[in-house]
Structures are given as C-alpha cells and as structure tokens.
Amino acid sequence: MDLLSNLALGFSVALSPYTLMLAVIGCFAGTIVGALPGLGPSNGVAIMIPLAFTLGLDATASLVLLTSVYYGAMYGGRISSILLNIPGDEPALMTTLDGYPMAKQGRAGDALVISGVASFVGAFFATIGLMLLAPVLARVAYLFGPAEYFALYLLAFATLGGMASKNQAKAALASCLGLGIAMIGLDTTTGMPRFTFGNMHLMDGIDFLVAIVGLFAVAEVFFFIESHGKSSAIGVKLDKITIPLRDLKNSTVAMIRSTVIGFVAGVLPGAGASLGSFLAYMSEKSLGRGGVPMGTGNPRGVAAPEAGNNAAAGGALVPMLTLGVPGSGTTAVLLALLMTLNITPGPTLFTDRPDVVWGLIASLLIANVVLLIMNVPLVKVFVKVLMVPPWVLLPGVTMVSFVGIYSLTGSYFDLLLMVGFGVLGYVLRKLDVPTVPVILGILLGNSMEEALRRAMVLSDGDWTYLFSSGIAIGLWVAAVAGFVAPIFLRQFLKKPAIAPADKIVD
Secondary structure: OHHHHHHHHHHHHHOOHHHHHHHHHHHHHHHHHHHOOOOHHHHHHHHHHHHHHHOOOOHHHHHHHHHHHHHHHHHHHHHHHHHHOOOOOHHHHOHHHHHHHHHHOOOHHHHHHHHHHHHHHHHHHHHHHHHHHHHHHHHHHHHOOHHHHHHHHHHHHHOOHHHHOOOHHHHHHHHHHHHHHHOOEEOOOOOOEEOOOOOHHHOOOOOHHHHHHHHHHHHHHHHHHHHOOOOOOOOOOOOOOOOOHHHHHHOHHHHHHHHHHHHHHHHOOOOHHHHHHHHHHHHHHHHOOOOOOOOOOOHHHHHHHHHHHHHHHHHOHHHHHHOOOOOOHHHHHHHHHHHHOOOOOOOOHHHHOHHHHHHHHHHHHHHHHHHHHHHOOOHHHHHHHHHOOHHHHHHHHHHHHHHHHHHHHOOHHHHHHHHHHHHHHHHHHHOOOOOHHHHHHHHHHHHHHHHHHHHHHHOOOOHHHHHOOHHHHHHHHHHHHHHHHHHHHOOOOOOOOOOOHHHOOO
C-alpha cells in the first residue's frame, strides 16, 4: 500500500505540465547529445547543470531534467553506432559490432527500431527495479570487495578475445595496450608521474573521450582518405524500412536476459553501463543460438547491449539514491548536483524527501515512454543522415567531434592527442587488432588498478586474498574459461562460409 501511495505522489509531481515539459525537453536534448560521437551522458548532464541553475529549478525539477537527459543520451548513443560505426558514447561500443553490419546490409532502419525497443525494455524495467528492489539490491554491492571487483574486471578483459577478435593473442595485446594507456598520469597513491615524459598535459592522464573519438572518428577519416570514399563507413545503401516484428520476437529473450545483467552491473558501484553492455553482449554470444553469427549483423547483437546499457543506467541510480555512492560517471555528476542542492542521498532520502525520489521515479517511467515514441517513429529521419554525401557528412562529424572535445577540455594538446589516437586506430585496424579491448582497458584500467591496490593493502600483500571468497573464485574460473575455451572450441564452432551481406537473412 505504501508503494502505491508513494507512486501516486510521484505521478502527481511528474504529471504536472511544467515537470512533463522538462522531461520531454530532457529526452530530446539527451538523444541529440547521445547521438553526437564522443559526448555521451556524463558530458550531456554536466553541460545541462548550468542551465538548471540558470532557470532556477528546484531539486525535483533539476533531477527530472537531468535524468531525462541521462536516459535520452543512453538511447541516442546507438544512432551513430549503427549509422556511422562511431559509438556515441562508451556503452554503445558493443552496438557497433552488429549494428553497423546490419546497416551495411541495408537494414539500418531495422537496427534502429530494434535498438530503440531494446533500450525501452532495459530502461523501463530497470526503473521498475529501482522502484521495487532498491533497498534489497543495494545490499548486493556490500558483497563485492576489492578482490571481487578485480576479478570482475579481469573477466571482462579475458572474455573479449572470443568476442572482439578471432585471434586471442591480438585481443590480449589490445587489452594490455589499453591498460598501459590508462596508467599514464599521476599515481593516485604516491603522486608520482607515470609515463608522462615530463609533459604537463599528461599529468591528468588520458581523457577517455579523446581516446574514443580518435580511435573511431579520426581513424575513420584516414580510411576514408585511403579509399577515396569507396569503402567509407558512410553512404550505406538502404532498402525499404519496416518494423522488424520477427526480429523483435526473436530478440525478446535477449532483451530480458540483458536487462537483468545490465541492471545488476549498474547496481554495483563503479561497474556502470559500459560493463553492463559488455557482459550483456558476451552473455548473448555464449547463450544465444541460431540465426546469423554474432558480429555479422545479428539483431540479437543489437538488442542485447542496448538493453544491457540502458538497464545499467537505471541500476546505477540505486546505489546513488540509497547509499550515496555513484554507480557510474553520470550518477557521480547527479550526486554532485544533489549535494549542491543540500540534499544528502542515503537510506533516509526516501523518507525525508519522498517528493524528490518518487517524483524522479515517476518521471523516469514517463520519460521512457516519451523516448520510445520519439525514437521509433523518427527512425526514417535518423536514417536519412546516411543519404548525405560522405564527403560532406564525414568532415561534418569530424568537425563536431573536434569542437566538442575542445569545448570540454579547452586544450589544443588534446586535439593533437586525438589525432594521434586516430593514427593508432588506423594502424591497429590495418593489422586486424581489435580496438574495443583498447577502449575497455582505458575505461576500466584505473578502477582495476585501484581494486588490486586496495586488495593488497587489506591483505598486507597476501595475493591469496584475491581468491578469498566464493564470488571471487567463481569470477576467476569464468575469466579463465572465457579466455581459454574459445581457443579449443573455435574449430568445432566454425560456420560454413558466410553469404554476401545482401543475401544474409535471419
């Protein structure tokens, strides 16, 4: 009964014309921000905070606007991933693996519809999970100490070999390269510079946005120049766009499974949407059966990471609201907003400020419906981006990327570094070395190192502490199995020669 009364209170706040208008504006703005390569939800929310203060919004209205931007950006990240093969943000990396091949097959519209529905399923049910299970699921985070987190990150790296490349050695090399790049900057424990070579610009480390835009967007420019536009990632021929009911039906189980995985990943502080999308994709690759092989344009390969990363976005709000611990970079920004407004997140927030919490939850439920209505009917508008001549579109996307990075960092050095990452991405792709493990290494490297150091401090240097719990041992076993098994099983899992892209059917 308390739940229903609290939810009624939330909808009384969320359904006011003013709050509803803020939710719609936030959804639209977030979708645009998410679609722009290299920006992502963290930057979108951070950019909107000054607007919230300028408009004099109260705590509830500010949270509604910014969380709508958050959810909208998670939806929008799939657009450039599918249409341009450039992830709009880091969680959308996995969507490129099957989304872009579908676009190359003339099914960009289908991929966008499937990803839009999957995003809705993941985010909507994650919001319900936030509403029903926040106090219970918040306790799960207490089961994960530094040893468990280290094993979890190791699992993500170990299983990338069978997912991102046909060569385990190259995938491992790419992961090590990413981890090495993540070490650049000041050591957070000793304060000593590492691999900075005396350059002050590298003292703060490598900005993830600089790396991802360089490895994807700038590298794409080099391939475009090399091929004179003949093999560019842009200019895909499109067939008739329809609602892929059969693919949606076949992807239902993948969406549900990935929603659960993503939500759990989001609840774990520090894991976030990136790990949620990776684990969801890996799970679907391992458990899914039938149809087109994953990585060649399988609709389940689009549905799984999108449901996973959007569910993780909702799950990340659980530790932020109930424990005051951000579950992701974006929720860290939201946490800073709450503290600025003199609101202290924690277990008492639900009783002290029910209007804020339940108004937020009700607004998120409404925002998901708005985003579904906004994204699916506008698929044709998004697909028309591909009809722009490549020689116009690619420089435009690159210019937006450069302007976006410079506006965020204000450093010319970051622009040069971004070009350097573009050269690195070009070389790696020419050598058939996957870039996804590099990105994952840069993204998770510092967190993985911090978990290892905390484990060693707590155990006084005893490395067996890394195997001190059943959860840690299980994750270690899964990591070893995930890395070794594909080496021996790949020969038994070989498929017949894949038909040309235009003849592939699911």
